[in-house]
Amino acid sequence: MSPELMSAQQIAKELSETPPSSAISLQMSVDNYLDVIRGVVDLFANKKEMDTIYVTATISSDAIRRVLEALDIDASRVYFVDCISHIMMGASAAQQDEHTTLVESPTMLENLMLKVEYLIRRSQSKDKLVVIDSINSLAIHNNNWILSEFLHILVSGLRSRDAYTVILTVEEHSTPDINNMVSLVCDHGIRAGKQEG
């Protein structure tokens, strides 16, 4: 019998036990994506009154916004760096407001870092959270060399700014190479999916 999926409360509790400037690898299943969102954005970041910079490379910011709305999660502190709408030719549909910044393509990893940096500087909240959703989606568009380099520079930069980084990994789509790459830059790992540690 496979282990139970971690609940949103458990995910938030584990995140709360990590100090600011931590980089956390959050391995999830496609089946508990909604719990992960609730745990990370609502029960962790919103509860701590911190701004969330949500880097989305899997589904559009519009779609995540709708998910947040459906889950009745306050999105007023969530700022999206959307790497997927433009490449899907859905940029015109995506809202381009102060809560959403578009990156032309998930291959433009430097631009992704620059947008995160811009939002970090603009943020007024004391603590900040950066969510990468997900490393597997970024791996579709980038080779492991450039992705490792990107993670290393991004996480180091965020650590120096005392921001939390949460890197989402979808266990059904992951590979040992990707898992190693993430664990190399992270201080903590949370297994919220089905696979045993």
Add this chain to the structure above:
Amino acid sequence: MAQRTSDRCATGLEGLDTILYGGIPRSNTVLLTGSCGTGKTSLALEFLIHGAIKGENSLFVSVTENSEKLLQNIIPYQFFDRGLIKSGRLVFVDLPIMYERLGMTKPELSMEEIDLLVAAISNLAKELGTKRLVVDSITSVCYKLKTSEKIREFILKLSKALSDLGCTSILVGEVAADSTSYSSFGVEEAIADGIILMANMERRGDLLRTLQVIKMRGTMHSRAKYVLDLTPVGVLLVPLLKGGSTG
């Protein structure tokens, strides 16, 4: 080479100051060069605004665009305050107007006129107590000088005059996108104390804006290539990821 912070003119662009180990050595003349659309004017303007905010009088000598149009480009900067212009900390001068006042109506300037132009710019800088100056673009001035000798003479004299005033200067240069040289006439790059190259770099179909410090006399500096973004909080820089670099 270790230098005191006071010997540096901190540009105020955090990333660039890190690349330059604290800023441009004071009184240096730097060639900021690149093809169109790479962000040269924005970077140069930001350099002046940060100077003005710090209380250093700053002068923008505009050759190609009129000042009013330039001011429209400043407005998106969150840190820009029009009071800097009202107080005289940040001054804009249109060189074509200066040419007119000096009676320089011919398409090519003589050696005497070059001296006159250098004197006019340096006198203005002296009068205003300028500590930071930008000429945008030096290439447009060079088109009125025509020969390498005249260009050399003009840049050497201007650099010397501004350096004597303790003024740190940026000369904006324009090169063609496919140019392998750092300047249009090949002279500017040899005379400047520093060269900052801005470019558009294509990688797998993506066009990235890049910045690289090629040389900077009087300081150690990074020679790596950085990717930049022009944002309302100013120019932001991150290292170019080498895993996917083609060049």
